[in-house]
Amino acid sequence: MARKTVKPAPIKAKKAPAKASLSKNGGATRPGAIQLYYWPTPNGHKISIMLEELGLPYEMHPVNINKNEQFAPAFLKLSPNNRIPAILDPNGPGGRPISVFESGAILQYLGRKTGKFYPQDERARVAVDEWLIWQMGGLGPMSGQANHFVLYAPEDVPYGKKRYVEEVRRLLGVMNTRLGKVKHLASAYSIADIACYSWVKSASRHVPLDPFPNLAAWFARVGKRPAVQRGMKVGAELRKPN
Numbered sequence: 001m002a003r004k005t006v007k008p009a010p011i012k013a014k015k016a017p018a019k020a021s022l023s024k025n026g027g028a029t030r031p032g033a034i035q036l037y038y039w040p041t042p043n044g045h046k047i048s049i050m051l052e053e054l055g056l057p058y059e060m061h062p063v064n065i066n067k068n069e070q071f072a073p074a075f076l077k078l079s080p081n082n083r084i085p086a087i088l089d090p091n092g093p094g095g096r097p098i099s100v101f102e103s104g105a106i107l108q109y110l111g112r113k114t115g116k117f118y119p120q121d122e123r124a125r126v127a128v129d130e131w132l133i134w135q136m137g138g139l140g141p142m143s144g145q146a147n148h149f150v151l152y153a154p155e156d157v158p159y160g161k162k163r164y165v166e167e168v169r170r171l172l173g174v175m176n177t178r179l180g181k182v183k184h185l186a187s188a189y190s191i192a193d194i195a196c197y198s199w200v201k202s203a204s205r206h207v208p209l210d211p212f213p214n215l216a217a218w219f220a221r222v223g224k225r226p227a228v229q230r231g232m233k234v235g236a237e238l239r240k241p242n
């Protein structure tokens with residue numbers, strides 16, 4: 001593992017804004033290290049898993065979304081949608097720095113940069129893109145809404161709970177059917193599997209995986225990968241109460 005957590009974070013919260021600005025290299029302490037702006041959530045885990053899979057040097061900057069740090073002007077320059085994750089790669093195209101927001105775009109960027117987990121063959125790439133976009137537009141947002149209504153909504157909204165939990169169940173069924181035909185979503189292990197893993201884990205809090213044996217087998221198989229285990233642990237300490 002080539003990760004380092006950089007403290008203090010170069011990001012200041014909305015409520016205590018921002019003399020802080022990001023330097024050209026995003027606050028890198030090691031030359032060339034990818035700067036990961038992150039909180040340990042399912043969307044954050046996609047990128048920590050990918051970086052662990054790639055073995056690239058990276059430095060993690062916590063952006064505490066419980067303290068509104070995602071609204072800090074310095075962070076918005078990297079991630080105008082005020083959401084984690086985002087990365088800054090000091091060695092982007094042409095050897096110049098590049099920042100990327102949106103977890104799907106980050107996975108594709110890192111896949112293209114390294115030639116790993118994102119095949120160049122067009123048919124294989126289309127399959128990866130299909131399941132990646134399926135995760136970005138379906139499994140992620142619907143599981144996020146299910147989490148909201150089941151765990152965090154300030155009032156009990158049975159209709160919201162039912163609507164999103166049932167949609168998550170439907171999506172897990174779609175994945176189960178696919179995984180009855182192929183070992184991984186796009187046949188070979190790819191950024192599509194990386195994108196889905198943390199969201200299936202999250203969804204399994206509301207919808208047990210037992211009725212979906214192909215999905216459960218995939219979840220166990222992917223979860224055994226050492227890089228997935230390391231990626232899921234990145235920043236776990238940040239969640240602990242002070």
Ligand SMILES: N[C@@H](CCC(=O)N[C@@H](CS)C(=O)NCC(=O)O)C(=O)O
Nearest residue numbers: 041042043065083084085102103104
């Ligand atoms: N489509 C975005 C979604 C990112 C997202 O929703 N991130 C959450 C954490 S999982 C966040 O930053 N939430 C902060 C907020 O809601 O203000 C992506 O995939 O990068």
